[in-house]
Amino acid sequence: MTVRNTRNRKRNRILRRMLECAALLSLCLLSGCWDKLELEEQAFVVVIGLDKGPRNTVEVTFQIANPQIGSSDIGTAEGEPPSDTIRFTSSDILSAKELANTVITRTINFAHLKTMIVSEELARDEIFPHIAGAAIRDPELRREVAMIVSREKAFDFIMKNRPRLETRPHKYYELMQQRWMETGYVPFSTLNQYLQQQVTDSMFLAIYATARQHNHRVSRHEDAYLAGQVPKRAGDPVQMIGAAVFHNGRMVGTLTGEQMRWVQMLRHKASVDAFITSFSDPLEEDAMVTVRLFKNGNTKIKFDLRKEVPRIHVTLPLRIQLLSFTSLEPYATDPEMQRMLIKHLKEQIESELLEVIRLSQKKFPGDPFEWELFARKHFMTMPAYQAYGWSKHFKKAKVDVKVELRLENFGKQRTPYMQTKRKEG
């Protein structure tokens, strides 16, 4: 009797344990249905375009990637385009996201959004800070999204941007991003920086681009262009060069590719560390000297804010590699000429830097060089700094620039072709 009783009890206990286990296991299977994401049902937006719509609305363009293109699954998607572009007019980006599902079969997902294109018209509008500030609340929208200002409507820009060598749109922007870092023609601008530098004493620079050829002109300096002015024939229509300058979240002006490069050099931490540019030759008026510039350490910026007119001393350490010079003078072998060349280049760089500084003092309401960070160092408390008003003082500041130049090498040819030179002369 007692044996049976204990056996029964044991069996009951085992049964109970099993039931408990089943209940726990079912928890694993039944839960997690609220935020489930089916990979097959996602539409990944890779580019978003923003235009000004009527009556305070915004026209949102989505470029949605077709994940089957460029994968091994291409067989089932033959004839499908690599991406689809659709525009919606809505009150903000997030409501446009839902609205898009009236057309698109899959759930719109921003998780892989890398690029945001804003038309210049909208960027200059007072509503833009509100739109950008509102959109960032969505946790799907990353702060690392690159921000590009297009001269024309963002919709036209996205429609026209059909790169021939890159089928997939996300790849195009991913590769372009690497090139921006290398050339320094455009600032590397993200939404994070835009939001950061939305304060009175700071300026934000965004990538300036266009898909239309504007007044095409040829400059002796290869980089003094704005987007749309680069002299090119054929190829993809999109050009990205120069910067859109923002103040208080609104676009207030532009910088050319050349100016942009110097601005990057004047910032204490540059996102670009080497680029190729050219200067006039000290010995021959028409000839050009092309060099590769390296930033040789951080830019040193010293402030003297004691007087009403602040004094700023900028020291820019650079090293250069001489790539080509059309004058064919024996710079490499003649130390005297070398010294002259270095002095000349130094003066040229200094004057170009000063020109950019003067231009921003005159044209812009603040400094685009992120010098406010150095100004902040001179104040103990935030209220004291805010009362000082850095941008107001920057505009009347006296700036002097000193370039420390080191000529590293002369390329893989030592002596120039003097023969040719003599014949010409």
Next chain:
Amino acid sequence: MSALQEEKVGGREFTSIFLIAVGMKLSDITTTILFDSGQTAGWMIPLLSLGFMLIAYVVLMSVLKRHPGQGLPEIVFAIGGKFGGALICLLLFAAALLMTSVTSRGYVDIINVMVYQRTPLYALYLMLLAAALYVAHRGFAAIARISWLIIFPIEGAIVLLVSIMWQDIDWLRLFPWLGPGPLKIVETGLMHSAMFGEIILATALVPRVSSFKAFRIGSALGFVISSLKISFLMAVYVSVFDYPEIIHIAYPFQQLTKNTSFGRVFTHAESFFIAFWLLISVVYFAFYIYLLAYLFGHAVRASDHRKLQIPMAGLVFFIGLVPGNTEQVRSYWELLMSYSTLLYGALPFIIWMLDRIRRSRHDSPQHPQPQAQPNPQANA
């Protein structure tokens, strides 16, 4: 007593509990609230708060030293009598309960806002507390062992996070270094000292630790390292996001993890960090649930405080659901901080005074009470 049957915890396990329980604050709403008033100098506040709390801690430790083998509740009962002891215990319990509720709600809010937006709040809350309860039910030794097990991967993950973000850090953004002014910083630091209130609550667990020395070293080390860690991470947040952008960001730690990527291929590294973060939040709340049951059990002199864990988790759940939205959680947190700072700050001095009075009365020749002296030794 079943408490005696429980395994004792070694020094390193005990230290790692505090590294987790206190260090967790670098990832929750604590930092955001401190930035609000601390601005660019927000990183100084945790250090100041710890400084204030350490004064109270030292006073309390001087009392604890005289009562070997006894935790805060035992001492409080010994010196405050039945009524006074229960009152102080319940006060501490109430402060800890509200703290746990508001903090856990903050965590659930973070999960809700940053990761699972469509999942109802109560479901997330239930899951978090159920997991924490499960760990807590295994006992203090289990919590300690888990903490010791995961402490190195966690600290490693934080180091990894900072090193990934290193190129986005610009220390110049920490200027002006006094932020809103020295007076305001000290005031905020003092008002928010209760964020290290665990340093007082933890003394309840002295009997759980292998030796008093291990407790002393473990708690002091845990708190100092954690506050340095919080302070450093707060400096990193400002130097990545800049002021005033930092006060616009609701959850800087989660935002920081969102900005990370491992090279160009793995661009969404946040899930890696979120996984770690979820893991430690479970341990964190397991510790709290254990502590709550322990405190309440002692206050009402229950025989087995472990049985109180389920009701405690339920209480936390229901109180945690009271605030209507995330901003209300913040204002409740602020309110709670200022009141419990008073409690945690004043209590050690009261205990110290009561202890002194009692000792002087017992030592005085008019009332020779031989019964009073062996009391602590009997328990030890």
